[in-house]
Amino acid sequence: MQASLPAIRDFLAQRRIAVVGLSHDPKDFSHSVWKELAAHDHDLVGVNAAHAGEELEGRVTLARVQDADPPVDAALVLTSAERSAEAVRDALEDRKSTRLNSSHLVISYAVFCLKKK
Numbered sequence: 001m002q003a004s005l006p007a008i009r010d011f012l013a014q015r016r017i018a019v020v021g022l023s024h025d026p027k028d029f030s031h032s033v034w035k036e037l038a039a040h041d042h043d044l045v046g047v048n049a050a051h052a053g054e055e056l057e058g059r060v061t062l063a064r065v066q067d068a069d070p071p072v073d074a075a076l077v078l079t080s081a082e083r084s085a086e087a088v089r090d091a092l093e094d095r096k097s098t099r100l101n102s103s104h105l106v107i108s109y110a111v112f113c114l115k116k117k
Helices: 005-012 029-039 081-092 109-116
Strands: 016-020 043-047 074-077 105-107
Touching (some): 016 029, 016 081, 029 043, 074 081
Parallel strands (some): 016 043
8 A cells, every 4th residue: 555645644743652662772764753753732642562661752661552551543553574463463452542543654764674585
């Protein structure tokens, strides 16, 4: 599925976005995306099991999307190809969030990794 401008605008119109695969390394792409979304006043939730419980810019990173309270409106998956399927399943199984569905789930870095091989 190729992203269209209306689909991208719809995604970015969501207020509370989970950034799945968030790295705390300022040089990492996911960290740059986090900073850009934060600059546009999104309410961000960092998700990365390796950094769960750690703070990034005053926000605690969570292990799973389901741990977000209140629930997220959308999820941006920025994980390695090996972890993407699990991350997508995890995001879509968030039963608390009635707004999170496949149209509000963006897989970016995973697709790039698969194309590199």
